[in-house]
Amino acid sequence: MKAVAWVQLVSKLVSLPLLFVLVRSSADGAWALGFFSVVSLLTGFFSLAWIWRKKLVTWYRPEGADVKKVLRQGAILFFSRVSISFYTALVPLVLGAVCGPAQLAFFNVAEKVKTVLLSMIGPVSQALFPRMSLLYQTNVSAANALARKTAWGVTSLSAFCGAMVWWWAEEILAILGGHDFVDGAPVLRWLSFVPCIAVSYTHLRAHETLMN
Numbered sequence: 001m002k003a004v005a006w007v008q009l010v011s012k013l014v015s016l017p018l019l020f021v022l023v024r025s026s027a028d029g030a031w032a033l034g035f036f037s038v039v040s041l042l043t044g045f046f047s048l049a050w051i052w053r054k055k056l057v058t059w060y061r062p063e064g065a066d067v068k069k070v071l072r073q074g075a076i077l078f079f080s081r082v083s084i085s086f087y088t089a090l091v092p093l094v095l096g097a098v099c100g101p102a103q104l105a106f107f108n109v110a111e112k113v114k115t116v117l118l119s120m121i122g123p124v125s126q127a128l129f130p131r132m133s134l135l136y137q138t139n140v141s142a143a144n145a146l147a148r149k150t151a152w153g154v155t156s157l158s159a160f161c162g163a164m165v166w167w168w169a170e171e172i173l174a175i176l177g178g179h180d181f182v183d184g185a186p187v188l189r190w191l192s193f194v195p196c197i198a199v200s201y202t203h204l205r206a207h208e209t210l211m212n
Contacts, residue, residue, distance in 0.1 A: 004047045005127060011043040084198060106184030109177045110191045117161050117195040121154055125199070158196040165192040 015036060022031040051057055092111070096104040128150055135143035165172060169185040169192070177184075 003050055005123065007043055007046050007050070008123070011039045015039045105177075106181060106187050109173060109181050110184055110188035113165060113172060113176070113188060114191045114194055117158065117165070117192075118198065120161070121158055121195060121199050124150070124154055154199055155196060158199050159193070162193040162196050165189075 018035045019032065022028060022035065088111075092104060092107065095107055128146075132143055132147060135146060166189050169188045170182050173181040173184055173188060
């Protein structure tokens with residue numbers, strides 16, 4: 001996981017300068033889609049090549065019963081993630097239809113800030129999940145201790161970031177969207193603690209899934 005995480009980190013650091021160099025106007029949207037897609041594909045390719053070279057994974061032909069068992073065990077975590085994705089996609093559609101493009105623009109900028117906060121926490125959960133899976137099979141008490149420690153740490157970090165966004169909402173919107181977007185500060189404040197709630201909920205569901 002450490003090597004794969006480094007590959008992902010380097011890819012993000014490479015793609016960020018390209019965003020500022022190649023994207024200058026709305027007409028450059030194809031460039032943004034292009035290099036983000038290429039970077040994602042290269043990240044996956046190098047990660048899989050490294051895993052294959054180290055012989056960390058051995059091919060195993062799954063049986064139907066094995067597939068059903070895995071799907072049943074991961075159903076809680078899967079549907080929790082699906083529910084988050086569902087409301088994330090549904091809210092902008094309803095908001096644009098009911099409130100109009102101006103309010104939708106305020107929401108979209110605030111949503112981008114929320115996404116940034118979630119992206120800071122996501123790699124921690126992804127890196128911990130395989131470790132937690134192993135510990136729940138070998139040392140349940142150590143797994144529970146690590147789950148409590150990481151849950152408190154990640155929740156505290158996301159709550160702190162949310163508090164900073166709440167406090168500096170006007171300044172953040174002025175930097176990202178200009179002074180015309182400052183009126184959207186209440187929307188950003190409402191969304192500032194969503195990452196904390198989402199992270200806590202995801203950790204709880206993951207804990208229940210691994211315990212089962």
